[in-house]
Amino acid sequence: MSHGKLDALRNAGPLILPSMLMCNFGNLERELGLLEDAGVQGYHLDVMDGVFVPNFTYGMTIVAAIRKLTKLPLDVHLMMQNPLQYIDDFADAGADIITFHAEAVDDPLPVIERIHARGLPAGIAINSKTPVSKIEAVLPRCELALLMSIEAGFGGQKFEEHVLSKFQQVRDIAGPEIVLEVDGGINKETIRSAAEAGAELLVVGSAIFRQADYKEALDELNSVVGNSTHRVTPTNGL
Numbered sequence: 001m002s003h004g005k006l007d008a009l010r011n012a013g014p015l016i017l018p019s020m021l022m023c024n025f026g027n028l029e030r031e032l033g034l035l036e037d038a039g040v041q042g043y044h045l046d047v048m049d050g051v052f053v054p055n056f057t058y059g060m061t062i063v064a065a066i067r068k069l070t071k072l073p074l075d076v077h078l079m080m081q082n083p084l085q086y087i088d089d090f091a092d093a094g095a096d097i098i099t100f101h102a103e104a105v106d107d108p109l110p111v112i113e114r115i116h117a118r119g120l121p122a123g124i125a126i127n128s129k130t131p132v133s134k135i136e137a138v139l140p141r142c143e144l145a146l147l148m149s150i151e152a153g154f155g156g157q158k159f160e161e162h163v164l165s166k167f168q169q170v171r172d173i174a175g176p177e178i179v180l181e182v183d184g185g186i187n188k189e190t191i192r193s194a195a196e197a198g199a200e201l202l203v204v205g206s207a208i209f210r211q212a213d214y215k216e217a218l219d220e221l222n223s224v225v226g227n228s229t230h231r232v233t234p235t236n237g238l
């Protein structure tokens with residue numbers, strides 16, 4: 001299956017996706033306007049249910065509200081138990097990519113199949129402490145792997161360097177097609193090593209939203225990544 005919006009993001013990579021966790025929800029339209037003026041090409045939306053993670057954020061209503069305000073791709077990161085029950089809701093709300101956590105399900109396959117049935121690319125996420133072996137069997141069925149560089153739940157945590165080696169591991173298992181995404185603690189000090197390790201989509205929360213000027217923050221992060229041209233190539237002959 002070809003997934004135009006995911007392909008477009010990847011082709012622009014390494015690409016920064018703002019995580020909207022810390023944005024000003026009181027004026028979403030203004031926030032999106034500022035970010036799009038600063039050149040962002042997609043949004044990362046963090047859904048937390050207070051069960052899979054202790055934090056609670058928002059659900060499909062906010063995804064739908066953002067959908068009405070932008071044409072850019074919406075990369076929805078589900079940090080919730082029982083994601084299968086809600087795939088249709090998030091697809092209806094306008095998600096372009098749906099990613100769920102391997103730790104949240106007994107069997108990821110029905111979730112992947114449900115996302116595909118809605119014509120969307122499926123992403124599988126693992127927390128920083130979860131080994132790649134946990135998702136090895138289903139990686140070939142996914143279009144995206146989200147390697148968390150923290151334990152999911154809160155913005156503003158510290159980047160865990162040991163995660164860097166997982167990008168090549170996933171590439172070796174899943175080949176050149178799968179899109180690699182990193183999330184957690186990405187800032188001007190850590191973004192370059194994440195991109196050099198093979199992350200193509202770089203999720204950034206506090207390093208944008210805790211700054212007064214989003215464009216300045218994005219320009220600075222982009223200039224660091226712009227210096228990084230190395231891309232991980234498959235080593236398994238694919």
Ligand code: DX5
Pocket residue numbers: 019021044046077151152153154155156157183184185186203204205206207
């Ligand atoms: C955390 C979320 C992240 C988070 C990133 O569980 O998935 O997307 O908002 O925020 P920073 O960049 O501050 O770590």
Ligand code: ZN
Pocket residue numbers: 019044045046077183203
């Ligand atoms: Zn996220």
